Amino acid sequence: EEDTPITRFQQYLRFDTAHPNPNYTAPISFLKTFAQSVPGLQTQILEFTPNKPVLLLTLPGSNPSLSSILLNSHLDSVPAEPSKWVHPPFAAHKTSDGEIFARGAQDDKCIGMQYLEALSNLRSKGFVPARTIHVSYVPDEEIGGLDGAAKFTASKEFENLNVGFVLDEGQASTNNVFRVFYADRTPWNLIIRASGTPGHGSKMFDNSAMENLMKSVEVISKFRESHFDVVKAGNAMIGEVISVNPVYLKAGIPSLAGFVMNMQPSEAEAGFDIRLPPTADPDLLKKRIVDEWAPAARNLTYQIIEKGPMRDHKGCPLATATDDSNPWWSIFKQAITAAGGKLSKPEILASTTDARYVRQKGIPAFGFSPIKNTPILLHDHNEFLKDTNYLNGIKVYKSIISSLSSFEDGSY
Numbered sequence: 001e002e003d004t005p006i007t008r009f010q011q012y013l014r015f016d017t018a019h020p021n022p023n024y025t026a027p028i029s030f031l032k033t034f035a036q037s038v039p040g041l042q043t044q045i046l047e048f049t050p051n052k053p054v055l056l057l058t059l060p061g062s063n064p065s066l067s068s069i070l071l072n073s074h075l076d077s078v079p080a081e082p083s084k085w086v087h088p089p090f091a092a093h094k095t096s097d098g099e100i101f102a103r104g105a106q107d108d109k110c111i112g113m114q115y116l117e118a119l120s121n122l123r124s125k126g127f128v129p130a131r132t133i134h135v136s137y138v139p140d141e142e143i144g145g146l147d148g149a150a151k152f153t154a155s156k157e158f159e160n161l162n163v164g165f166v167l168d169e170g171q172a173s174t175n176n177v178f179r180v181f182y183a184d185r186t187p188w189n190l191i192i193r194a195s196g197t198p199g200h201g202s203k204m205f206d207n208s209a210m211e212n213l214m215k216s217v218e219v220i221s222k223f224r225e226s227h228f229d230v231v232k233a234g235n236a237m238i239g240e241v242i243s244v245n246p247v248y249l250k251a252g253i254p255s256l257a258g259f260v261m262n263m264q265p266s267e268a269e270a271g272f273d274i275r276l277p278p279t280a281d282p283d284l285l286k287k288r289i290v291d292e293w294a295p296a297a298r299n300l301t302y303q304i305i306e307k308g309p310m311r312d313h314k315g316c317p318l319a320t321a322t323d324d325s326n327p328w329w330s331i332f333k334q335a336i337t338a339a340g341g342k343l344s345k346p347e348i349l350a351s352t353t354d355a356r357y358v359r360q361k362g363i364p365a366f367g368f369s370p371i372k373n374t375p376i377l378l379h380d381h382n383e384f385l386k387d388t389n390y391l392n393g394i395k396v397y398k399s400i401i402s403s404l405s406s407f408e409d410g411s412y
């Protein structure tokens with residue numbers, strides 16, 4: 001096979017990095033070999049948790065007194081259901097139209113390789129940045145990043161990088177205009193457990209576990225609808241409202257289901273994925289959960305698992321400014337324009353990425369993936385990216401990387 005940017009992207013996509021057993025060693029060694037072919041690009045592997053390596057690449061800048069820029073992506077992927085795909089999710093099949101099908105094609109192996117291709121390209125033309133450029137490949141983003149970005153950004157090693165600005169993954173755009181994200185929503189897992197009177201399946205009585213839980217589900221559904229309606233009416237973007245979605249239900253005795261269906265269980269449980277925009281008041285939502293979603297009076301208990309930080313050390317919401325107070329913003333915007341791209345109004349990402357850990361440290365960070373005119377297929381079946389889209393992304397990163405790294409104001 002030829003060695004081109006496209007075949008290299010396909011090679012990277014073919015590593016099975018899906019949870020629950022992502023292969024980290026093979027893709028890291030692949031990336032490391034590629035990086036070593038780029039003149040001046042230094043490589044190191046950091047391990048904050050056994051078998052969860054972080055690959056860090058560094059291109060030293062000519063002015064080491066300036067803060068550095070960091071380009072981050074994650075190594076891992078969510079699982080795929082191969083039988084529901086038109087092409088196997090880890091074959092990286094390219095159609096005659098140039099669509100490359102793979103789990104991770106959009107989320108987010110494209111950007112990991114595009115960073116490298118862009119750097120390699122720039123270096124081949126003798127490019128030397130003023131600011132040092134770091135590229136990080138971190139494990140475990142898809143499961144919350146606790147053993148990945150959380151530990152990396154909290155480390156002495158990270159401190160020593162003196163990072164002034166970060167780019168991380170964003171999301172595809174279905175039209176001709178790129179999207180950029182200045183904040184993420186914070187995920188909470190909510191588990192509601194109901195207990196109640198058990199009894200014969202034929203009996204009508206009050207206060208069964210199922211009835212108690214179902215009342216909660218109704219109340220939560222109303223809340224969900226009211227927030228979704230605001231989005232549907234066009235009065236808010238999806239990232240600006242609180243979302244709550246049921247993700248599992250557990251009740252009854254599974255081994256009896258379908259055979260002996262005449263037991264009203266004494267316990268029932270439901271799990272919800274909640275996302276809070278940085279502007280939301282977490283205490284208000286907690287109060288709502290206590291009072292309305294899981295009132296003890298209806299024999300309900302609850303557990304909230306907060307997945308990662310919501311505020312920085314000053315107590316401020318984790319959001320990066322997109323106005324004149326943040327010079328990185330205008331540099332970023334101009335770089336996109338210079339590469340022939342257009343940028344839409346900055347958004348809050350509906351989901352959650354590792355960028356929250358750097359924002360928590362007070363470092364400005366944008367989420368960006370140079371994917372346009374493409375359906376949003378992250379975590380979906382048949383995730384794909386078109387070759388021309390991918391190649392254009394390399395061009396966009398060349399512009400972004402050279403602009404950001406030549407910003408010489410020492411106060412940032």
Ligand SMILES: CSCC[C@H](NC=O)C(=O)O
Nearest residue numbers: 142143144187307351352
């Ligand atoms: C608990 S943090 C989970 C992070 C994950 N990131 C991408 O999909 C997400 O669900 O948004």
Ligand SMILES: [Zn+2]
Nearest residue numbers: 107108141169
């Ligand atoms: Zn991702």
Ligand SMILES: [Zn+2]
Nearest residue numbers: 078107142378
């Ligand atoms: Zn993802």
